[in-house]
Amino acid sequence: MASKMTTSFATLIVWLLASQVFFDLAGAAGECGKTPIQSAAANLSPCLAAGGNAMAKVPPTCCTKVNALIKTAPRCLCAVLLSPTAKQAGIKPGIAITIPKRCNIKNRPVGKKCGRYTVP
Known part of the structure; x- marks a missing residue:
């Protein structure tokens, strides 16, 4: 159970970081x-x-x-x-x-x- 929870938490962190990078790039000024x-x-x-x-x-x-x-x-x-x-x-x-x-x-x-x- 703890392993599944750790994997879900790690997936959530990776998703949050990736989405932040996406929003930073989308709002970037050229x-x-x-x-x-x-x-x-x-x-x-x-x-x-x-x-x-x-x-x-x-x-x-x-x-x-x-x-x-x-x-x-x-x-x-x-x-x-x-x-x-x-x-x-x-x-x-x-x-x-x-x-x-x-x-x-x-x-x-x-x-x-x-x-x-x-x-x-």
Whole structure:
């Protein structure tokens, strides 16, 4: 009887620890805080053409959104540009990383690395 009780107690402890790890991971903030990268990428949809073509004019709405993202979560911009979602949308990271410069954003993270790319 004691052995069965000990096994049940050990199982309960393992379950509690595992569930705590699960809840910690589920509530963890990533590069974009608690915003999923797909949502952050969707927010930058005005930048689609400029992110795939270096000659495309960057729309003012794109510049506004990129500037806001750089101020609040600069790592998020890099995470979005390197995400599978962005690649599926036709974004080329080497071109997209130039958007802050093309928008004339003064406080952009010049010289910072974004994957294998450096912010101009």
